[in-house]
Amino acid sequence: MSIDDVRLAMLGTGNMGEAVLAGALRAGVAPGNVIATARRAERAAEVAQRHGVRTTADNVAAVRDADVVVVAVKPKDVARLLAEVGDALPAHAVVVSVAAGLATSYFEDRLPGKPAVVRVMPNTPAAIGAGTSALSAGSHASPDDVALVRAVLAGTGDVVDVPETYQAAAGALAGSGPAYVFYVLDAMAEAGVAVGLSRELSTRLAVQTVLGSARLIAETGEHPALARERVTSPGGTTVEALRRLDAAGVRAAFVDAVEAARDRTVAMAAELGDANGAAEGSER
Ligand SMILES: NC(=O)C1=CN([C@@H]2O[C@H](COP(=O)(O)OP(=O)(O)OC[C@H]3O[C@@H](n4cnc5c(N)ncnc54)[C@H](OP(=O)(O)O)[C@@H]3O)[C@@H](O)[C@H]2O)C=CC1
Numbered sequence: 573m574s575i576d577d578v579r580l581a582m583l584g585t586g587n588m589g590e591a592v593l594a595g596a597l598r599a600g601v602a603p604g605n606v607i608a609t610a611r612r613a614e615r616a617a618e619v620a621q622r623h624g625v626r627t628t629a630d631n632v633a634a635v636r637d638a639d640v641v642v643v644a645v646k647p648k649d650v651a652r653l654l655a656e657v658g659d660a661l662p663a664h665a666v667v668v669s670v671a672a673g674l675a676t677s678y679f680e681d682r683l684p685g686k687p688a689v690v691r692v693m694p695n696t697p698a699a700i701g702a703g704t705s706a707l708s709a710g711s712h713a714s715p716d717d718v719a720l721v722r723a724v725l726a727g728t729g730d731v732v733d734v735p736e737t738y739q740a741a742a743g744a745l746a747g748s749g750p751a752y753v754f755y756v757l758d759a760m761a762e763a764g765v766a767v768g769l770s771r772e773l774s775t776r777l778a779v780q781t782v783l784g785s786a787r788l789i790a791e792t793g794e795h796p797a798l799a800r801e802r803v804t805s806p807g808g809t810t811v812e813a814l815r816r817l818d819a820a821g822v823r824a825a826f827v828d829a830v831e832a833a834r835d836r837t838v839a840m841a842a843e844l845g846d847a848n849g850a851a852e853g854s855e856r
């Protein structure tokens with residue numbers, strides 16, 4: 573199927589749904605072939621105006637002719653949504669879940685027949701084609717189904733296949749990751765203000781420093797620790813700064829933070845009755 577023929581239903585067009593929608597349109601999905609759902613009329617109007625897609629509050633109508641159905645509501649809202657749309661889902665449709673924690677089997681158990689389910693953990697830079705997504709196929713998803721989902725996600729950024737047991741960890745690192753980077757950016761900008769720069773200049777320097785440093789590693793493939801050493805002159809300024817970060821336990825705090833996000837993913841799945849979700853999350 574050519575990408576401009578793909579009919580896409582985006583169920584729950586909030587922060588992540590809109591970012592994936594933007595990526596799908598960038599990949600070549602035709603706006604006229606997209607129906608995005610939202611509970612509130614003003615949100616539906618905003619999405620329609622920004623992306624030129626059809627919007628509705630009716631999830632059942634949205635899935636009826638869809639080839640790809642993206643479930644982008646909060647994990648706690650997924651079971652009710654599946655019960656609502658299950659009978660209207662075309663047999664050939666591929667269901668893509670971006671819900672943190674919920675296993676593909678959670679969807680397979682709640683939908684009729686043998687639905688093709690693909691679990692994806694994206695992140696919000698998908699909105700500008702700079703995201704990273706971890707993808708795992710469910711037990712009824714064929715290679716063609718996965719290829720279709722990859723084609724739809726092509727405009728969101730990098731997409732990497734992972735075993736489903738890695739999903740909670742991938743989400744804790746990369747799904748939540750933009751928030752960690754924004755936190756660091758905010759702190760760096762504040763630090764620049766503390767040493768006398770205007771907030772505007774400080775933010776500009778901080779943003780470009782993070783962007784450039786990430787690109788340098790991405791383009792050279794150099795290990796971050798080696799790249800850091802090349803900035804750190806003996807007896808110079810950087811070593812003094814890094815000593816403060818080490819003393820404040822910043823590295824250990826990152827490890828704790830990602831572990832906590834991973835554990836919360838597993839706990840959320842257990843709260844929602846997803847035994848498989850609860851069983852995952854660690855490779856140990
Ligand atoms: N935000 C992120 O960075 C990431 C989120 N995710 C996952 O994406 C999913 C969505 O998260 P996020 O976008 O942050 O949450 P949001 O609350 O921003 O988006 C969810 C949207 O779904 C709408 N909604 C809820 N129930 C229905 C329904 N029955 N029919 C139609 N629309 C409905 C909500 O409407 P209303 O506004 O009225 O509440 C809301 O707009 C979650 O499962 C999360 O785990 C995954 C990776 C990253």
Ligand SMILES: O=C(O)[C@@H]1CCC=N1
Pocket residue numbers: 672743747748
């Ligand atoms: O905070 C959350 O639960 C979601 C999942 C990953 C990023 N945001």
